[in-house]
Every structure is written in C-alpha cells, then in structure tokens.
Amino acid sequence: MAQDFLGNEINIGDPVVFVQLGYRCLQKGIVEKLTDKMVFIKHELFNRGGDITKQEHNQVIKIR
Numbered sequence: 046m047a048q049d050f051l052g053n054e055i056n057i058g059d060p061v062v063f064v065q066l067g068y069r070c071l072q073k074g075i076v077e078k079l080t081d082k083m084v085f086i087k088h089e090l091f092n093r094g095g096d097i098t099k100q101e102h103n104q105v106i107k108i109r
Contacts, residue, residue, distance in 0.1 A: 060108040
C-alpha cells in the first residue's frame with residue numbers, strides 16, 4: 046500500500062499536491078501510475094518539461 050507524506054493511502058486516480066521539480070511551487074495533479082517507490086503524476090504543462098512528474102511516495106500529499 047502506497048502512502049503519502051501524511052500517511053494517507055494513495056491510489057491511481059487520486060488528486061495530489063507536489064512540489065514542481067526545480068522550483069518551490071506547489072502544483073496539483075492526478076496519480077497516473079504507482080510503483081513500489083514512485084508516484085507518476087499527470088499535470089498541466091509547466092514552463093519546461095512534460096506533463097508527467099515522478100515523485101517518491103512521501104513527496105506528495107493526497108487532496109481529499
């Protein structure tokens with residue numbers, strides 16, 4: 046079972062908040078894929094890069 050920073054269970058399709066890579070801005074996205082150690086988050090396009098970000102489980106917070 047994957048858990049976010051606050052210990053909430055996270056699943057594919059859950060909305061989450063995460064820190065944009067290379068910045069200190071919080072962003073929102075949807076969990077697209079889970080592995081034993083990583084969460085793949087689908088989000089809107091930012092200044093650079095694509096629309097998928099990879100974070101460790103404890104680097105996201107599920108939005109209720």
